[in-house]
Every structure is written in C-alpha cells, then in structure tokens.
Amino acid sequence: MLTIVVSNQKGGVGKTTTVANLGAALAARGCDVCLIDLDPQSHLTLHFNIEPDPPDVSIYDVLSGTARLVDARIAVQQNLSVVPAVIDLAAAEVELAATVGREQILRDALLAEPLGHQLVMIDCPPSLGLLTLNALAAADELFIPLQPHFLALQGLGKLLETVRLVQRRINPALRVAGVVLCMYETATRLAAEVVDDLRGFFDAARGSDCPWGATRIFRTVIRRNIKLAECPSHGETIFQYDPSSRGALDYGEMADEFVRYYPDLFPPKARAPAAPRPPVSASYNPAQAPPIAAWKPVRRPPLYNPAQAPPIVAPRPVRRPPLYNPAQAPPVAARRPAASAPCYNPAQPPAVVVPAAWRAAPGPRPVSAGAVPERSLS
Numbered sequence: 001m002l003t004i005v006v007s008n009q010k011g012g013v014g015k016t017t018t019v020a021n022l023g024a025a026l027a028a029r030g031c032d033v034c035l036i037d038l039d040p041q042s043h044l045t046l047h048f049n050i051e052p053d054p055p056d057v058s059i060y061d062v063l064s065g066t067a068r069l070v071d072a073r074i075a076v077q078q079n080l081s082v083v084p085a086v087i088d089l090a091a092a093e094v095e096l097a098a099t100v101g102r103e104q105i106l107r108d109a110l111l112a113e114p115l116g117h118q119l120v121m122i123d124c125p126p127s128l129g130l131l132t133l134n135a136l137a138a139a140d141e142l143f144i145p146l147q148p149h150f151l152a153l154q155g156l157g158k159l160l161e162t163v164r165l166v167q168r169r170i171n172p173a174l175r176v177a178g179v180v181l182c183m184y185e186t187a188t189r190l191a192a193e194v195v196d197d198l199r200g201f202f203d204a205a206r207g208s209d210c211p212w213g214a215t216r217i218f219r220t221v222i223r224r225n226i227k228l229a230e231c232p233s234h235g236e237t238i239f240q241y242d243p244s245s246r247g248a249l250d251y252g253e254m255a256d257e258f259v260r261y262y263p264d265l266f267p268p269k270a271r272a273p274a275a276p277r278p279p280v281s282a283s284y285n286p287a288q289a290p291p292i293a294a295w296k297p298v299r300r301p302p303l304y305n306p307a308q309a310p311p312i313v314a315p316r317p318v319r320r321p322p323l324y325n326p327a328q329a330p331p332v333a334a335r336r337p338a339a340s341a342p343c344y345n346p347a348q349p350p351a352v353v354v355p356a357a358w359r360a361a362p363g364p365r366p367v368s369a370g371a372v373p374e375r376s377l378s
C-alpha cells in the first residue's frame with residue numbers, strides 16, 4: 001500500500017480538487033484507492049455527496065480512538081472509498097494536544113488494521129497543525145499542489161522545512177514525490193517563469209538525501225476550468241459532471257502520467273503509454289539552473305514599473321448642485337399668534353382677595369400674641 005499525502009498550508013490551491021479527481025481517475029484505471037478527508041471543512045466529503053450528512057463514523061472518531069479506520073470507510077465508486085470528515089475534527093487539534101504520541105495516531109491506525117487498498121490519498125487542511133503532522137507521519141510520499149504565482153511559492157520553503165523536521169524526527173521514509181500545478185493560466189508568462197524557478201530549485205537538490213531530492217514536477221498541468229469549481233456543488237467528480245471538460249482532460253492526463261510513475265499499482269492494461277505532452281516551459285535549461293542551498297524565489301523586476309507609469313492626472317472635483325438651494329426653498333409661513341388667550345392679561349388683572357380681618361381693622365396688619373417671642377434688647 002502506498003500512502004500519499006496531498007498538502008500545502010496555503011488554502012485554495014487545489015488540494016481537495018486534486019485528491020477527489022485524481023483519486024477518481026486512478027480508481028477508473030484499476031487502482032484500488034481510499035481517500036481520507038483530514039480537513040475539518042469536509043470539502044472532500046462534500047465532493048462525494050456522502051450520506052448521511054454528517055456521516056455516522058468519521059476520521060474524527062478514528063483519531064479520538066472510538067472507531068476503527070476500516071469502519072469509517074464509505075465506498076463511493078468502484079475501486080474508490082472515502083473516509084469522511086466532520087466539523088468536529090477542528091476540535092481534535094485541541095483535544096489531542098495532551099495525548100502522548102499525538103502526531104502518530106493516524107499512522108498507528110493505518111498500521112493496526114491495514115485497509116487493503118493499493119493507494120491511500122490524504123487531503124490535508126490548509127495549515128501545518130496537528131492534523132497535517134499526522135498525515136505527514138503516516139505517509140510515504142507528499143504531493144504539493146501549487147498555484148504558479150510568485151506569492152503562492154512563498155510558503156513552499158516553510159512546508160519543506162516542516163517536511164524535513166518530520167522526516168528527521170518521526171517518519172524517515174517521507175519523500176516529497178510530486179508537485180502538481182493547479183489553476184494554471186496558460187496565457188500568462190508568469191506561470192511559465194514560476195515553473196522554471198521550481199524546476200531549477202528541485203533539479204539543484206536532485207540526488208541529495210533531503211526529502212525533495214527526487215521530486216517530480218508533473219508535466220501535466222491542471223488548467224483553470226470553471227467546471228472543476230462547479231462539480232463539488234453537485235457532489236460529483238469532474239468525470240461524472242462534465243467528462244468532456246478541460247478539467248476532466250487534465251486530470252485524466254495527470255492520472256496517465258501517474259500510472260507511468262507507479263506502474264505497479266495498476267493492472268497491465270492501464271499501463272499503455274499515453275501521448276506525452278510538450279513540457280510546460282521550453283525555456284528552462286537544467287544546465288544553467290542556479291545552485292540553491294535554501295530555496296528562495298527568484299526576484300524579478302515588478303510587473304508594474306513606476307518609472308514608466310503614466311502620469312497621474314489630479315482628479316477634478318465633480319460639481320454637483322447643492323442639496324439645499326435657497327432660491328427654490330419653499331416660503332416660510334408667517335408666524336401666526338396663538339389662538340388661545342394669554343395666561344395673564346394686564347388689562348383684566350384678577351381680583352385681589354383681601355382677608356376679612358384685614359378689611360375689618362384698617363392700619364397695620366395685626367400680629368397674634370405669642371407668635372413672635374418678645375426679646376429684651378439688653
């Protein structure tokens with residue numbers, strides 16, 4: 001059994017699309033394939049429209065020790081099974097943090113009860129956390145899907161460094177076997193230049209004992225094709241959804257190339273040589289490849305050169321009519337006096353009520369005896 005992990009800590013580079021469609025194409029060529037979804041986002045599981053949703057047993061149960069890997073498999077097509085994932089898997093990184101040997105749980109599960117498949121492919125989450133470490137520890141080989149962009153290459157050094165650490169400490173057999181170029185823009189020069197850089201780097205390491213001393217860059221590139229983005233929403237592989245699309249053609253050709261690299265995994269009739277494609281970039285000359293000790297992307301002049309940029313014309317303010325135009329303002333109504341009578345009308349003052357006692361005794365107001373204490377002035 002060969003175990004291949006498909007990993008890149010960058011998201012959206014084509015890991016899941018490659019595992020699903022390359023896996024299906026290899027199964028169609030007669031290899032008995034099992035795909036393991038190790039991403040809590042469960043995109044691979046969704047790709048195959050696995051029922052029930054969520055599945056009863058998933059890779060989370062396997063990692064937490066409550067289920068066997070063989071019981072988590074679901075057959076989805078002839079020669080093709082999937083071990084599904086659920087969102088709970090996100091908690092596994094935390095739950096397993098205190099477990100001794102936490103990076104090797106998947107490897108132990110694979111060793112404990114061999115699945116009996118010829119090929120196991122593991123789809124990883126977009127991180128270099130515990131789940132990816134489990135996949136790297138369990139695998140024989142690593143495939144790295146890459147989008148040929150300058151920035152997409154930046155993370156490659158970090159990934160290779162992690163692979164080197166895992167190889168030294170946990171899994172001495174681990175090898176970077178393949179680079180798969182996904183979402184390839186055939187019309188751009190940048191893609192071909194990035195591929196040249198990659199070839200230079202891997203050729204410089206060829207023959208060394210580092211884990212990427214024998215890495216192949218697949219000659220087949222996966223071109224950008226909207227059908228590949230549409231098929232997961234139908235729960236179908238590209239071969240079911242649109243077998244005549246460019247996506248199906250590319251993954252089919254990649255599967256033929258895979259058969260040439262791993263003929264022992266396939267029945268003899270699948271090994272008929274397919275017509276080779278021309279290399280992605282004819283400009284690359286391995287003899288001139290720069291020796292690279294630690295890989296760094298080649299710096300090229302930026303595509304945007306400020307010295308040649310057209311002058312920036314100062315923006316002119318747009319004149320708009322003011323929101324309030326006094327000339328068109330509605331006339332202000334003259335203030336009308338209040339309809340009610342004023343509270344106090346000096347012409348009609350209210351009658352002053354004088355106490356009867358005052359009226360009876362004219363002169364100063366009488367003061368009751370004892371009301372004011374008499375004080376001696378001395």
Ligand SMILES: Nc1ncnc2c1ncn2[C@@H]1O[C@H](COP(=O)(O)OP(=O)(O)O)[C@@H](O)[C@H]1O
Nearest residue numbers: 011012013014015016017183223224225228229
């Ligand atoms: N060659 C391609 N052309 C167009 N869309 C693609 C292609 N490959 C993948 N996609 C789409 O790009 C998105 C990210 O791809 P995915 O395989 O999920 O990446 P990852 O697993 O690395 O995060 C998905 O929506 C997928 O359908």
Ligand SMILES: [Mg+2]
Nearest residue numbers: 015016039043
């Ligand atoms: Mg994915």
